[in-house]
Amino acid sequence: MMLGRWLRNRFAWPSLRLVSNPSICADCKKCTSNCPMSLDVNAMVQLGKMENSECILCGTCVDNCSKHAIRYSFSSGK
Numbered sequence: 001m002m003l004g005r006w007l008r009n010r011f012a013w014p015s016l017r018l019v020s021n022p023s024i025c026a027d028c029k030k031c032t033s034n035c036p037m038s039l040d041v042n043a044m045v046q047l048g049k050m051e052n053s054e055c056i057l058c059g060t061c062v063d064n065c066s067k068h069a070i071r072y073s074f075s076s077g078k
């Protein structure tokens with residue numbers, strides 16, 4: 001999975017990824033407390049940097065964000 005992620009990013013292939021909108025984040029940290037990989041999702045949202053090699057794209061943070069500050073996107077991320 002990590003090699004796939006590296007290749008995808010290296011060649012900017014479109015793929016499923018997370019994108020965030022920090023401007024509408026309420027800083028409730030529900031995304032962080034519910035992440036099964038114990039990632040600091042709130043910090044990722046604030047930085048606008050949702051790419052993390054340990055993220056399994058489970059969507060729990062998307063489902064738990066009542067502000068819709070995190071969503072899936074199918075894009076190259078460029």
Ligand code: SF4
Nearest residue numbers: 025026028029031065
């Ligand atoms: S759950 Fe949504 S509103 Fe709450 S901290 Fe995470 S991104 Fe922000």
Ligand code: SF4
Nearest residue numbers: 035055056058059061
């Ligand atoms: S998609 Fe899942 S693993 Fe990735 S940051 Fe969100 S809750 Fe964590």
